[in-house]
Amino acid sequence: MKYFKKLVGDRIYLSPRSNEDVEKFTEWMNDFQVTDYTGRSGTIMSLEGEKKYLEENSNTQGTFAIVTLDENKLIGTIGLEKINTINRSAVLGIFIGDKEYLSKGYGTEAIRLILDYGFNYMNLHSIKLELLSCNERALKCYKKCGFVETGRTRESVFLNGKYYDIISMDILASEFKESYIRNKNVK
Numbered sequence: 001m002k003y004f005k006k007l008v009g010d011r012i013y014l015s016p017r018s019n020e021d022v023e024k025f026t027e028w029m030n031d032f033q034v035t036d037y038t039g040r041s042g043t044i045m046s047l048e049g050e051k052k053y054l055e056e057n058s059n060t061q062g063t064f065a066i067v068t069l070d071e072n073k074l075i076g077t078i079g080l081e082k083i084n085t086i087n088r089s090a091v092l093g094i095f096i097g098d099k100e101y102l103s104k105g106y107g108t109e110a111i112r113l114i115l116d117y118g119f120n121y122m123n124l125h126s127i128k129l130e131l132l133s134c135n136e137r138a139l140k141c142y143k144k145c146g147f148v149e150t151g152r153t154r155e156s157v158f159l160n161g162k163y164y165d166i167i168s169m170d171i172l173a174s175e176f177k178e179s180y181i182r183n184k185n186v187k
Helices: 019-029 047-056 106-120 136-144
Strands: 012-016 063-068 074-084 089-096 126-132 148-159 162-172
Touching: 012 106, 019 047, 019 074, 063 106, 074 106, 089 106, 106 126, 106 136, 126 136, 126 148
Parallel strands: 089 126
Antiparallel strands: 012 063, 063 074, 074 089, 126 162, 148 162
């Protein structure tokens, strides 16, 4: 698969996501270690189903593959979804599917790249997200990136015999001050 360096960071870059990666995404979406934290473990994902999902949930403005700079290896996906041009808002979605790259800062770097892009190129005002309360690793990452908790929906997701809260978070453009895209031309 050929990837394109749209947003370059220190160890990764974000490339427009391609449906050619459907087999890798299908593999990840059938792995409990990935899906337990996305709330999709109760779903069996076929190759055709994942292809349809990728087609329906991709946009040309903010859907990316996360690729390592050193090996050009696909390790996950990140995107700005539900983009609202009137309210200048979007919803962030991310997962690192390659377990070798979990808890090593790759998700944090990808989020910072897409926040820089969303606020400084797409002119967004607010980026929101939701996560399960059992996903402590993600919660720590989002807080590190500047997201703040805005609310909870209690015991709303059933997973492995228990109910978990959904935590809502957001970050505003005025709260994001850093520059993370390394291949910017205008500084």
